[in-house]
Amino acid sequence: MKIAILGGTGHIGKGFALRLSYKHEVTIGSRNIEKAKASAAEYNEILEKHGSNDRIEGTDNKTAAQNADIVFLTIRYENIPSVIDLITPVLDKQIIVSVVVPMARDRCYIHPDSSPLKIDVSKEEYNANYFCYTTPKAGSAAQEIAMLLPEGIEFVSAFHNVPAHTLADLDAELDYDIGVCGNSTYSKNIVFELARDIPYLRPLDVGPLETSAMVEALTPLVINIASRNKLKDIGIKFV
Numbered sequence: 001m002k003i004a005i006l007g008g009t010g011h012i013g014k015g016f017a018l019r020l021s022y023k024h025e026v027t028i029g030s031r032n033i034e035k036a037k038a039s040a041a042e043y044n045e046i047l048e049k050h051g052s053n054d055r056i057e058g059t060d061n062k063t064a065a066q067n068a069d070i071v072f073l074t075i076r077y078e079n080i081p082s083v084i085d086l087i088t089p090v091l092d093k094q095i096i097v098s099v100v101v102p103m104a105r106d107r108c109y110i111h112p113d114s115s116p117l118k119i120d121v122s123k124e125e126y127n128a129n130y131f132c133y134t135t136p137k138a139g140s141a142a143q144e145i146a147m148l149l150p151e152g153i154e155f156v157s158a159f160h161n162v163p164a165h166t167l168a169d170l171d172a173e174l175d176y177d178i179g180v181c182g183n184s185t186y187s188k189n190i191v192f193e194l195a196r197d198i199p200y201l202r203p204l205d206v207g208p209l210e211t212s213a214m215v216e217a218l219t220p221l222v223i224n225i226a227s228r229n230k231l232k233d234i235g236i237k238f239v
């Protein structure tokens with residue numbers, strides 16, 4: 001399949017590009033075509049060092065989305081509206097996959113209008129340096145994105161809890177579970193197969209799109225546990 005990774009020059013996009021290139025035609029998208037080409041060249045060097053002849057292409061986000069069967073949104077929550085706006089004219093039969101997790105550092109609040117919760121202790125006492133899930137108005141990033149996408153576009157929310165560093169390390173075994181949320185069995189099954197194309201990942205059906213908040217919110221939990229307990233590259237595994 002043809003896979004576009006929008007924001008594929010970033011941390012998590014790199015891992016998806018590298019890992020999926022073994023079974024699929026991968027193009028990374030960027031706001032800047034030269035940046036996309038430079039990242040693609042860097043990723044191709046990594047593939048070459050790992051004995052792969054597969055090649056990743058780089059182009060602008062809109063062209064990447066236009067020519068793809070599957071479009072990964074690997075950009076931050078706050079940048080979603082402008083990117084959806086940009087690609088909407090070229091969306092047709094593509095399946096959109098969101099890995100987006102809205103979160104904030106050292107404060108927990110409901111996104112975007114309410115104030116941070118009041119904390120009556122100094123930052124030091126409170127032991128700052130943690131992340132919170134910032135619940136979007138619609139309930140989750142996935143539900144916000146679904147409202148922005150044109151009607152009829154297939155959409156799945158998945159892969160939120162995979163650490164970028166491990167995903168991009170082709171020598172690392174990814175012994176993680178992947179929660180998959182969506183309203184269409186057809187597109188969820190395709191995303192299940194994509195997850196299985198990455199060795200050791202196990203996709204699990206979580207439910208319809210409105211269950212995505214639960215999976216998205218696991219990401220700050222995992223990051224906090226990792227950083228506060230000096231655990232590296234941990235993810236989610238259901239046993």
Ligand SMILES: NC(=O)c1ccc[n+]([C@@H]2O[C@H](COP(=O)([O-])OP(=O)(O)OC[C@H]3O[C@@H](n4cnc5c(N)ncnc54)[C@H](OP(=O)(O)O)[C@@H]3O)[C@@H](O)[C@H]2O)c1
Binds near residue numbers: 011163
């Ligand atoms: N990092 C992780 O471990 C991880 C794990 C699971 C899920 N996620 C989710 O994946 C998404 C990306 O995370 P990340 O850590 O990869 O982010 P990132 O590296 O900070 O950014 C990804 C890309 O977004 C693009 N970008 C930056 N500003 C933009 C703007 N104003 N408009 C459009 N595009 C913009 C940049 O690409 P160009 O400059 O090339 O356009 C950048 O390379 C987030 O939603 C995050 O919650 C991350």
